[in-house]
Amino acid sequence: MMENLVYIALFAPLVSSLFSALFGMSKRQTFVGVIASTLLFISFLASATLASHIVSTGTPIHVTMMDWISAGDLSIPFGFLVDQVSVTMMTVVTLVSTVVHIYSIGYMDHDKSFNRFFSYLSAFVFSMMILVMSDNFAGLFIGWEGVGVCSWLLIGFWYHKADVSREENPSISPSWAANEAFIVNRIADLGMLVGLFILYWNTGSLQYDVVFETLPSLSGSVLNAAAIFLFIGAMGKSAQFPLHTWLTDAMEGPTPVSALIHAATMVTAGVFLVIRANPLFGMEEVAGVSYFIAALGTFVAFFAASMALVNRDLKRIIAFSTLSQLGYMFAAAGLGAYWIALFHLAAHAFFKALLFLGAGNVMHAMHDELDIFKMGGLKKVMRPTYIYMGLASLALAGIPFFAGFFSKDAIIETAWNEGTLVLWAILVITAGMTAFYSFRQVFLTFEGDERYKAFDIHPHEMYKFVLIAMSPLALLAVVAGFGMGSFEHFVTTLLPEYHMSEHTHHIAWLLGLVVLVVAVGGIAYAYKKYAKGLKRDEALENSFIYQLLANQYYIPQFYEAFITKPYAMLSEILWKEVDMKIVDATVDGIAKLLYKSGDGARRMQSGNLSNYLNWMAVGAVLLLLVAAFSAMLG
């Protein structure tokens, strides 16, 4: 019974994808979206049932569908493991996907590739399910690559759209962004593959349970190498510095994609990997690597938040915020609080997907205008969206009793508890920045003067069913935090427990208060500055710091100048000098030689028997010579 549910949860998205693919090239059919959404909902129901089953019994479900690779000592089955961690991911993924599927019916309403979009979207969900459910690293890697491909397909969904240079953005075309995302991920995936090879080489298996059992018998350097390379893979997928540029560029894709893939699910795969491999990352020998993860996470949290402060692009602000929150998750995971990282992952998925979908509504209303400086006063026409985005921003900012408060507060508390006060301080400051940029965006969009009127735009609210479909996310963004206690109890049967020390416990209220004050301060500042309308400050906007942040620390330019361009030059040199002059010339030379020799040998076919006899004699004499020489030598 439960085994069937596992397969239903896994394969319903695949069926949905294949079904939609049947209509991929035909014109828009609403029922395709409806059926895809229904199948995703079925998958969600199955996942939820499995979750309640695991909650009540506490025993993981382990199924093996079939043998996949069996060569020599290597045996990799198609096995699926539904335990506390993966069932959490499954539920989150299917829930968000279902909402996003329904949302897309409305959002993609006027797109001529409507059916194709659902095919890709469901394929992505299937890959993500493989990623989280697999019971071995090979399956995880397949899912890992699968979501990468789907991400590429979806970012480049409007591949025909040309480069549009906008005031607030460097010019980037969807196909360029898709390729960037894919290539950056490939670089990181190489690291991950190396990590997998190291693990396989030293443990002889890729099954999670076997690998983790063998870990204690391995040497420290092997463990460190494996942890480092696996984390490189996670860095690519979760867009950690310095592989972070692709995530903001990925906003060129349709907004539902940004909500599902680049906020709620795929980018958290890196965090999931670290949580999944916690027996490795939690070992004494790799404490250095774990600390590095925490430090890098903290840095990225601050780094991304700082760039979000000044950005004018609605979706990019949210993308930077996603980066920042991923940094929080890595900080928690690196400090050993795996369950807190997982909790923040789930809570973040809800409110960040909500935020993105709200942004999608705004975009839809504003005819694809993304510059928040051109918006303002939208609350009059888009009240439900305003409420949704406001709730999501409150959750993101960590205002008490919203989802983000519990999870983020716990992470900051962990940083204090571990005695890493520098990390703590940075995370607290980042929390304030988060609150500021979230509400800067909300106020600039919905409050103040109606700047859009100057551009002759007539905004309108989204369809009703779309707004209703978003309500589960809004509900969860508000209440998810209250499940924290039972969630801890649930997942710590599998993940290592993490307890605050007595001392931390005593001053927890104080720590929480500090964060709260900073966050409320951020909101208040944003209100003061932007709620009444936009007053642009030329001096500030031209200052060095502002320009530095607005240009993303010039990192894209740096990559362009020092990696992309030299690589392109090198490629061109290799193409012109090596490929054309050596490789191609050799191949052409062989062809020409054959052609010329054939042309020459054609003359032998004169039709004159006497000539043939001459040639035969030449051959016979040659054979004689060979015989003579071989007799002489041998």
Added chain:
Amino acid sequence: MIGLSHYLIVSALIFSIGLVGVLRRRNLLMLFFATEVMLNAVNIAFAAISHYYNDLTGQMFAFFIIAIAASEVAVGLGILIVLYKKHGTLDLDDLAKMRG
């Protein structure tokens, strides 16, 4: 004293004469003559080896070569006659019909 090598060398010389004939002549009948010369050269070698190794096998092969030569002449001449009746010539340059 005459040894095996003497006979073999004579045989080789005659064979080469036959080869030159095959290569040089354009008349089919002359080509037949040249092949006869080559066959006979080989026969000398066989007989000589048979004699010097005191073994009858060489002579046996010479017999069969003579048999083959006889059939070759019978069939070949038949073909030559047909060719001559059809084309009025036996010159290979005029018979070059197999142009590729």
Added chain:
Amino acid sequence: MYEVVAFYLFSGLTIGLFLVTVMSKNILYAMTSLAAGMVLISGFFFILGADFLGVVQLIAYVGAVMALYSFAMMFFDATRDIKEKNTNSALVFLLGGLSALVLVLMFAAPIHSDAITALYPMHEGVGNAQDVGIVLFTKYLIPFEVAALMLLVAMIAGIILAGKKMDQSLTEDMSADEILIQKDEK
């Protein structure tokens, strides 16, 4: 001693006669010298003690084959000189000379023959014909029969090829249909 004299005499004459065969422009000369050369080759066989082979050479070659050639020549214009274009004679003599050189060098080299034992040794005091007969009809019986069959096939083929439509000239360009029409008119 007489063997040496006979050998060199026969060698010289044979090579000379065959050269005439190969070089002559007149078919009649060529055929005559070929027949003479073959007679001399049977002489080699007698020197080498292969009496039976020598007799067969005389009967089969000089008798039968040369007679066949003679008859065949009746169909061709044998008295006229053959006009040939011997264009690449340099290549011809190079190839011929080279093969002769290589073969001579090979045969002139000392032969290491210790390991060679006779498969069908000749017997002392027994005539060559008897020896040959015994081996031919015991060890080589099947090849002998096959050779006989082959000769039969060749004979039939020769008769059919040469005997077909003997009454008509095929030199004039006539298609088979025209020939049939002519027959009908008759």
